[in-house]
Amino acid sequence: ALILLAVSLVCFIVSEVGWELSKPWREAYYADKFFGNGIMVKSFADGSCYTYDCCNRKKLSPRLDWVSERPERDSLTVFCDKKGRRGFLNVNTGKIEIEGQYRRAWHFSEGLAAVQGDNGLIGFINHDNVLVIPMVFDFCRGHDYVFRDGHCVMIDSDTGLYGAVGREGTWKLPPEYDSFMPIYSGNDYWLVKKDGFEGLVDRDMKFVFEPLYDEIDYASQFGTAFLSKDGIKQQVSFDGEVL
Secondary structure (H helix, E strand, C coil): CCCHHHHHHHHHHHHHHHHHHHHHHHHEECEEEEEECCCCEEEECCCCEEEEEEECCECCCCCEECCCCCCCCCCCCEEEEECCCEEECCCCCCCEEEEECCEEECCCCCEEEEEEECCCEEEEECCCCCCEEEEEECCCCCCCEECCEEEEEEECCCCCCCCCCEECCEEEEEEEEEEEEEEECCCEEEEEECEEEEEECCCCCCEEEEEEEEEEEEEECEEEEEEEECCEEEEEECCCCEE
């Protein structure tokens, strides 16, 4: 009986040790992603993850809820810790640079990143986690708070109307437009709509064409626009000449 008890105890210990040793491998999940330079985000079946140095076989961060993708033009990406707070980690080192402290956060664009504070409003920080634009702007779900050519499109949550804010945090165009869309054509223009009519603004938020037209088609190959109103279409240069 004593021999059987000893054998059972040894089998139990071996079983438990083997379970613990195999646990990380059993939890390994197909959603692992690599940032390059030997840095990866190691994911687990429960959805959590941490950053890992493959070269030195070293864990670089605590267990996190998730880590965002590697940005195209910045070294910092967003993560969410186990308390649901957002921060930023360096994709080149895998280490946390800005601790989780925000309700929401967006990737850096042109040196600034939008963050949502506990007041529910949006502001912008720099890479040193200095709040350079105060948290005074409305949050609207599904909107990307990114800068393009020195401006960020914002939404008034009460009216649902769009405007544009500069890097100093002031309105360049007030939130009174139905839509506000950049034109990706190698030139920096924004198509806006107000009261059902379309207009065109340049990178300085100056109107090239006031929102008076039923439709504006920007012809990048000609450097002109086709303006439609009341069933009539004209090709017009940006200095107002009807071609």
